[in-house]
Structure formats: structure tokens, C-alpha cells
Amino acid sequence: MAATVSHRRSRAGSGRLIGRPVGAVPTALLLIGAIYCLFPVVWVLIAATKSPGELFSTATLSFGTGFLDNVAELFAYRDGVFWLWAGNTLLYAGGGALLSTAVSAVSGYALAKYRFRGRDAIFNLLIGGILVPAVVLAIPQYLLFSKIGLADSYWAVLLPQILHPYSIYLARIYAAAAIPDSLLEAGRIDGAGEWRLMSRVAMPLMVPGMVTIFLFQFVAIWNNFLLPFIMLGDDGKFPLTVGLYTLLAAGANQPALYNLILTGAFLSIVPLIALFLTMQRYWRTDLSSGAVK
Amino acid sequence: MKRSGRGPWPYLFLTPAMVLFTLFLAVPIGYTVYLATRRTKVSGLGLGKGARREVFVGFDNFAAALADTELWRGWLRVLGYGALVLVVMLGLALLFALLLDSARVRLARFSRIAIFLPYAVPGVAATLLWGFLYLPSLSPIRDVLDVDFLGATTVTYSMANVAVWGGVGFNMLVLYTTLRAIPRDLYEAARLDGASELQIALRVKIPILAPAIVLTTVFSIIATIQVFTEPTTLRPLTNTISSTWSPLMKVYRDAFVTGDLYSAAATSIVIAAISLVLSFGFLRVVRHHAFREG
Numbered sequence: 001m002a003a004t005v006s007h008r009r010s011r012a013g014s015g016r017l018i019g020r021p022v023g024a025v026p027t028a029l030l031l032i033g034a035i036y037c038l039f040p041v042v043w044v045l046i047a048a049t050k051s052p053g054e055l056f057s058t059a060t061l062s063f064g065t066g067f068l069d070n071v072a073e074l075f076a077y078r079d080g081v082f083w084l085w086a087g088n089t090l091l092y093a094g095g096g097a098l099l100s101t102a103v104s105a106v107s108g109y110a111l112a113k114y115r116f117r118g119r120d121a122i123f124n125l126l127i128g129g130i131l132v133p134a135v136v137l138a139i140p141q142y143l144l145f146s147k148i149g150l151a152d153s154y155w156a157v158l159l160p161q162i163l164h165p166y167s168i169y170l171a172r173i174y175a176a177a178a179i180p181d182s183l184l185e186a187g188r189i190d191g192a193g194e195w196r197l198m199s200r201v202a203m204p205l206m207v208p209g210m211v212t213i214f215l216f217q218f219v220a221i222w223n224n225f226l227l228p229f230i231m232l233g234d235d236g237k238f239p240l241t242v243g244l245y246t247l248l249a250a251g252a253n254q255p256a257l258y259n260l261i262l263t264g265a266f267l268s269i270v271p272l273i274a275l276f277l278t279m280q281r282y283w284r285t286d287l288s289s290g291a292v293k
Numbered sequence: 294m295k296r297s298g299r300g301p302w303p304y305l306f307l308t309p310a311m312v313l314f315t316l317f318l319a320v321p322i323g324y325t326v327y328l329a330t331r332r333t334k335v336s337g338l339g340l341g342k343g344a345r346r347e348v349f350v351g352f353d354n355f356a357a358a359l360a361d362t363e364l365w366r367g368w369l370r371v372l373g374y375g376a377l378v379l380v381v382m383l384g385l386a387l388l389f390a391l392l393l394d395s396a397r398v399r400l401a402r403f404s405r406i407a408i409f410l411p412y413a414v415p416g417v418a419a420t421l422l423w424g425f426l427y428l429p430s431l432s433p434i435r436d437v438l439d440v441d442f443l444g445a446t447t448v449t450y451s452m453a454n455v456a457v458w459g460g461v462g463f464n465m466l467v468l469y470t471t472l473r474a475i476p477r478d479l480y481e482a483a484r485l486d487g488a489s490e491l492q493i494a495l496r497v498k499i500p501i502l503a504p505a506i507v508l509t510t511v512f513s514i515i516a517t518i519q520v521f522t523e524p525t526t527l528r529p530l531t532n533t534i535s536s537t538w539s540p541l542m543k544v545y546r547d548a549f550v551t552g553d554l555y556s557a558a559a560t561s562i563v564i565a566a567i568s569l570v571l572s573f574g575f576l577r578v579v580r581h582h583a584f585r586e587g
Contacts, residue, residue: 026397033389033404106310114302116303159313168310269418
């Protein structure tokens with residue numbers, strides 16, 4: 001997205017900027033917004049470097065000397081349970097987003113490129129899922145998983161997050177724009193089967209859109225709290241969100257534990273921010289142009 | 294688009310989605326409705342086999358949910374909180390999107406990335422960061438501003454701030470992406486007619502953005518009504534948030550602390566119904582308004 005936008009802007013803007021000065025007020029307003037949004041992240045980055053003594057005594061924006069000690073202490077906390085939470089989160093978010101992207105892409109392709117009986121009904125049914133609040137689902141999902149003895153298992157967190165109606169909607173739009181009918185027709189004339197067309201022709205063309213869907217799903221699962229909070233009892237299976245919550249619940253009244261909590265919070269947002277900054281061009285909410293440039 | 298005649302293939306391609314839909318959406322919804330209409334009946338002393346039976350009670354659980362004063366207080370709290378979040382978050386998102394699109398700002402790329410950044414911070418971590426920033430012993434804000442952020446009335450604003458902070462960037466991106474898709478010639482025509490940037494924003498851009506604004510509002514209403522993560526995470530830091538602060542927290546407590554699954558199921562259906570009514574009500578009002586204007 002960033003590339004497309006800056007490209008368009010520079011082309012369209014070069015002629016127009018003459019005689020239209022940069023607005024000081026709009027720039028200032030946006031910078032205030034940027035500072036507001038960066039402030040807590042910068043604050044926790046600095047707070048995570050402070051030793052327990054420095055946290056309450058030194059100036060807010062001065063770095064401390066205890067970062068490595070904090071990290072070491074966090075990893076020693078309850079035999080390294082923080083590592084486990086990080087690994088679990090990666091498993092839930094990575095595995096879940098991968099499966100979700102595959103299901104969404106194949107569904108979106110079928111809905112965009114075939115005309116068949118019941119197509120609109122199936123699409124409306126799947127999309128209707130967007131309107132169902134998670135609260136109506138989480139508790140019965142828990143009860144149903146307990147009935148088959150799978151509550152408090154990895155499956156209980158992984159499986160319910162694979163179906164994502166909005167991703168199917170995005171995949172359908174993307175497939176319609178990115179896969180030319182003529183290409184499928186040519187493949188059929190050459191004698192390719194429908195499975196082959198899907199796996200060898202359609203899916204490769206959908207990869208850029210799939211990256212976007214994967215990223216949004218990855219973040220959604222990484223950030224989810226309610227589902228794992230309800231499903232899991234064994235803290236060895238917790239993702240970072242639930243782990244951080246238990247850390248906070250245990251340490252809120254013990255200022256000596258604040259360093260641990262803040263370092264944990266900092267480390268749990270670093271991977272996502274890194275992913276976010278490196279994958280800039282794929283963060284787009286509109287896939288109808290058919291290509292991520 | 295191809296004619297039919299590809300045999301079972303489109304259905305096969307849709308099978309995984311439909312199986313997941315059935316198992317994790319349709320069946321749980323059906324089960325919730327089933328539970329919501331039932332209750333355990335105890336006969337005699339409640340001892341021995343068969344003394345506790347699950348019976349059909351119709352709308353009794355819903356009646357109880359509607360008569361529950363604590364739940365109503367929860368609704369009022371969430372209504373105030375939600376109105377605040379919706380107006381401020383979407384207002385700021387719209388403002389930032391329009392400013393970014395006006396082509397008259399410096400450091401636009403930096404600002405856009407910075408404002409979108411909180412999207413990458415999980416709700417639990419966001420609440421935790423702000424929660425510590427609200428604590429008197431740690432807060433740099435408290436050095437400047439002498440306000441008790443976690444007091445009985447201020448805590449709602451403090452929580453709304455966390456939601457606004459986490460949500461403004463995503464909504465800004467949705468609106469901004471829509472704006473970028475509009476052909477630039479449209480603005481040139483308005484400029485030639487002597488329209489100012491502000492007039493273009495109000496008269497040209499906002500009407501074009503209307504569907505996107507409606508969409509983000511509906512999604513935000515659904516999300517806000519189910520608020521759970523922020524109050525639950527902030528609870529350890531203050532005693533001003535009860536365990537039933539929001540309706541969803543009440544559902545959680547009923548289901549997993551008190552063990553009253555039937556009430557929990559009924560209340561969760563009420564929450565879903567209210568969020569659907571509000572979403573569709575909002576859509577209706579908007580459409581009505583649009584028709585009158587047009």
C-alpha cells in the first residue's frame with residue numbers, strides 16, 4: 001500500500017504543490033496524533049530498561065541499566081513459562097492464520113470464479129458470521145469442546161479461529177480482480193482439471209492478497225484474549241495475552257514485580273511491531289484493485 | 294464467472310468453510326439458544342439420582358436477564374463508554390484520514406505509520422501499558438496533570454482512552470484507503486470552481502466516504518458492546534471496576550464463577566440481539582437520512 005500511495009502522490013502532487021503551501025495546522029494535528037499513539041510504546045520501551053530501583057526514582061524518559069537483568073528475570077520466572085507463552089502464541093497465530101488463509105482463499109476463489117446453485121445463499125450465510133458477536137460463541141464452544149474432552153487443549157484455541165468471514169469476503173474480491181477468466185478457460189482447453197487450475201493457476205495469482213489476509217488474521221489471533229481465557233486452564237498452554245493478564249493479576253499489588261510485567265509487555269509487542277513495519281505494503285483494507293504493488 | 298457444469302468442484306472447494314461454519318458457528322449458536330431456554334430443577338432435597346433435572350423453561354431466563362438490575366447498570370456503563378469511544382475514535386480516524394489525504398502535510402508517512410502502530414498492540418498489553426501510565430507511582434502524566442485516572446467516574450474515560458488509542462489507526466486506514474481510491478480529477482473540478490480544501494473535505498470527500506464510515510461504525514458498535522478485555526485487564530489495578538462492569542463480564546461470571554450456564558446463555562443472546570438491533574437501527578437511520586437528502 002505504501003508504495004502505491006507514495007507513487008501516486010508524487011506523480012499527482014508534483015504539479016499541484018506549487019502555490020499551495022504545506023499546512024502547518026494539519027501537519028501539527030497529525031504529529032500530535034502520532035505522538036499520542038507512540039507515547040505508551042516508547043514509555044514501555046524505556047521502562048523495560050530500568051531496574052526495580054530506577055523504575056520509581058529516575059526520570060520517565062531516561063533509559064535505565066537493568067534491561068538484561070529484567071529479561072533474565074522474566075525468563076527465569078516460574079521455570080521459563082514466558083518462553084512457553086511466546087511459543088504458544090506463535091503456534092496459535094501462525095498455525096491459525098495459515099489455515100485460515102488457505103480456507104479463505106479457496107472459498108473466495110470458488111465464490112468468485114464459479115456460478116453454481118446456492119452460491120449467493122452460501123456467501124450470505126458465511127458473511128452473516130461477521131455479525132455474530134464472539135460472546136454468543138465462546139461459551140457454547142467451550143462447553144462443546146469439554147464434551148469431547150478437548151477444552152484446555154491447543155485445538156480448542158486453534159480450531160474456532162480458522163473460519164473468518166471477513167477474510168472470505170476479501171478473498172472473493174481479490175480472486176475476482178486478480179484471476180482472469182481467459183486464463184482459466186485456456187487451462188481448461190489444454191485439459192487441466194479443476195483441482196489443478198485451483199492449485200496451479202488460481203492460488204499463485206492470489207498470493208499477494210493471501211499475504212494481506214494472513215497478516216490480519218495473524219494479528220487478530222495474536223491479540224485475542226477472550227477465547228483462550230475461556231478455553232484454557234493449564235497455564236502451560238496460555239498465549240502471551242492470557243499469560244500477561246495472569247502476570248498482572250499476580251503482581252499488581254507488588255511493585256517489585258512491575259519490572260517483570262513491563263518487560264513482558266514490551267517483549268510481547270516487539271514481534272508484532274516488527275512484522276508490521278517490515279510488511280508495510282501488505283497492510284491494506286481494500287483488495288479490489290487486484291494487485292498489491 | 295463461469296457457467297455451471299463444473300460438477301461438484303465449487304462445492305468441494307467450499308466444504309472446509311462450510312464444515313467450520315457448522316461446527317464453530319451454527320452448532321454453538323443452536324446450543325446457546327437451547328441452554329437459554331432451560332434450567333436445572335431440583336426436586337426434594339436435591340440428593341440422589343434424578344433429583345436434579347434439566348427442564349424447559351421457555352423465556353424465563355430472558356425475563357430474569359431483563360429484570361436484573363446489575364445487568365442494567367452494566368448496560369448503562371457500556372452505553373456511556375461506547376458512545377464516548379465511537380464518537381472520539383471515529384471522529385479522530387476521519388480527521389486523520391482527511392488530513393493525510395489533503396496532500397498538504399509534511400511527515401505524512403511517519404504520522405500514518407505511527408497512528409496505525411497501536412493496532413499491533415494486543416488489547417491486554419495496551420490496557421496494561423495505559424494502566425501503568427495511570428498509576429500514581431509510575432505515571433509521568435500524573436506529574437503534569439493531577440487527576441486520579443482510576444477513580445469511580447474517571448475510570449470510564451481512562452478505559453475509553455485505551456480503546457480509542459487501540460482503534461483509531463485501523464479505522465483511519467480503512468477511511469484513508471477509500472479516499473485514495475477516489476479519482477483525483479474530482480477534486481480538481483471542485484478546485485477550479487473555487488472550493489477550498491475544507492469545503493472539498495466536507496462537501497466532496499465525506500459524502501463519498503459515507504459507506505465506509507457506516508461500515509466502521511457498525512463494526513465498532515459490535516466490538517464496543519462486547520467490551521471485556523480492557524475492564525478485565527484493568528481490574529487488578531483498581532477497585533473501581535466490579536466483576537460485572539460490562540454485560541459480557543457478567544456473562545463470564547455467570548458461566549464460569551457462579552456456574553449458571555443458563556443465565557449466561559440467555560444474557561449472551563440478549564447482548565447479541567442488542568448489538569444486532571443497534572447495528573441495523575444505525576443502518577436504517579443512515580439510509581433514511583440519505584434518502585431524505587437525496
